[in-house]
Each structure stands twice: as structure tokens, then as C-alpha cells.
Amino acid sequence: MRKIIVTEFITLDGVIEAPGGDETRHPHGGWQREYSHKETEKYKIDELSSVDALLLGKNTYELFAGFWPTQTGAGFADPINKLPKYVVSRSLQKVEWNNSHLLRDVAKDVAELKKSDGGNILVYGSGILVKALFHHDLVDELRLIVYPISLGGGLRIFDDNRELKKFKLNYSRAVDNGALILEYQPIS
16 A cells, blocks of 8 residues: 655744745745755655655645746656646646646545555645645654744644644654754554
């Protein structure tokens, strides 16, 4: 069975919103850029090369589809453009980025995708989708790069009213810019 791996840039106060700057109108958008580091960049490239597909929510898909198709480069752009991309949305009528496929129902369609042939599937950002994946117990691994910054509010993957979720730490690494790379496995 394929694994669903969620990967997020996240602040100390749990915010995943607008790490690059233009994803939303968050007043502190772009918070991740000042912590750019060759070690985290290599981690993200290695992470992408270890999977066979992407799973994206509508908003992340639209942001990525507006940028990546015009980019080239062996490390990140070429692989992300070639990989199959599964987009979960009830409102999109079509997906045009190379090798993209539309899914309508998180619980049913993503569960079927996990049972299909192929390697692991990576979820970038996609906060609303990630919440639904956790709710339906479809996440097999959670990878976080935690940055030493607090934004005081914004989109989080775990809301105040979430049900109890426990995790086992499988990997941790401190980066000399103050970031932490953490890999967790949900446990029942």
C-alpha cells in the first residue's frame, strides 16, 4: 500500500500559512525565506525524489500550477513537473498542469489512491486537505520543518477542536539556522 506523507513548513506556534509570502494575505507572509539553508533545501529535494506522486488541495495546486510549469531544473522543477499530481477539489472542473488528475472525495478517492499501484505520495502545504486527511486517518507520515518564529495566528493543521492524535518521532535533526527537521508517524 502507498503511504501518504504530509510535509509542512511550520512555525513554533503551529502556523503553516504563507511561508513563501504570496500564498495568502497573511501579514507576515514570507516568514520562511529568511531561514533558507542548504541543508533544508537538500532535504526537500531528497524528499521529492523519494515519492512517485503528489497530492494537493485546490489552493496549493493553483499556486503551484501558476508557477512550476514555467520552471526548469533537475533538483526540484523537473521532477515536480513530471510527477503525477492528484488534486482534491469539489469546485475545480479541470486540472491542466502536466500529469494532473482530479479527485472529488477525500475519504473515498484518497483511500483508493493509497491502495493503487505505485510508490509513496507527498502532500505539500494544502492545509485544508491535510486536516481532512488527518480526520479520516489517511496520513502515514508527518514531516515538519519547524522554524524559530511565532506569527501569532494563521492557518494551522491542527485546530483547537481536533480529536486526539498521537505520533511517534522517527527522525529529528537540528539545522544551524535554528530550524528543526522532524519526521513523525501517527499511532493509533
